[in-house]
Amino acid sequence: MIRLNLKKTLKSIGGEMVLDLELNIAKGQFVTLFGESGAGKTSTLRMLSGLLKPDMGSITVDGRTWFDSNRNINLIPQQRKVGYVFQDYALFPNMTVRQNLEYALQKYQDNSIIQELLDFAQLSELQQRKPETLSGGQKQRVALARALVQRPEILILDEPLSALDLKMRIKLQEYLLQIHKKYKLTTILVSHDIGEIVKLSDCVFEIQNGKVIKKGTASDFFGLNKTSAKFRFSGEVLKIEKEDVIYVISVLIGNEIIKVVSDRTEANELKVGDQVLVASKAFNPIIQKI
Amino acid sequence: MSIVYVEVENQIELISVVIDTPQTSPYLTKGHKVNVLFKEMEVAISTQKELDVSIENKISGSIANIEIGALMSRLILETNFGEVVAIISTMSVKQLGLVVKMKVKIMVKLNEIILAP
Structure with missing residues (x-):
């Protein structure tokens, strides 16, 4: 269980904001922090990982105190078992894929984890390449593998897939779920993509102006x-096409594209890229063995 | 499974069949407000007042507008509880001789009605 109880005054371009929140995350859960830019999501994650010091409050993980302003406890990032993945990969450009992973090894750590992660991420054949020669999806797989080198218990994913195209995003979503399960992580995601959030997370916290305003599955x-x-x-x-008096709307669900016929009252409110709910009664679909 | 009777605008009753029961879905209680949704393509139109047919929901209305397409046509129907859009084949529009202001029966099977609490 991760228990966060934090207060921090944040200065931004728009003025000051007081972040004041309480989050309880059960071990092994995949949770998402959802909310507008500047709401305090990234600051919360930076405080959890030790990159930003809260003004007041406490952080405990599985009963162990990582931060407590009253008792003057503040573990340094290296003592916290957190892996952090950013949207922009943050790989070292002058190092190969393997060196990027090795750089994350702790002193005296057994380096067999490097090969295991390269294999799991299907990066073995690319291990001598420099980041600049890799695609966006490959770079993000390297960044993910590197975040796992120190065998973290918590994985923080700060908009990890938002720079990737749709196809690659779907592929890496599957991969994130695999990592989450295989390494028995507690994963905290920041994302704005509702399809992605529904697919990946057990629980969602909405953060607005530094406070949790809503939570639920x-x-x-x-x-x-x-x-x-x-x-x-x-x-x-994906696509909205007018045909005769109706509209045919193509929707990407998982990795399948389905089509929904719609009247213009709904079609006029939709645009390509919108997140949508597609629903029908259980009485309607046909089911057949294949 | 339940069959649910929904009163709309104190006037008509729409019937829906749902998999839920009052035990699985607490909103299935008398007096609970729900929204009723059905697809424009699932609406059937008849010019006959009384019709022996296994379509449970029959609403009276009149045609406010017809937009004729090559294959399908879009009808706006005025009813006691507001506008209903029906999309039916242009073939049927011609066969039934549907024109604006005509009084018709609007029909929807009970398994097409979605309830949204």
């Missing part, structure tokens, strides 16, 4: 459980 949170329709998915609008 991903499908409750985004209202996906609010109709009696049982045949329902969330996805992303």
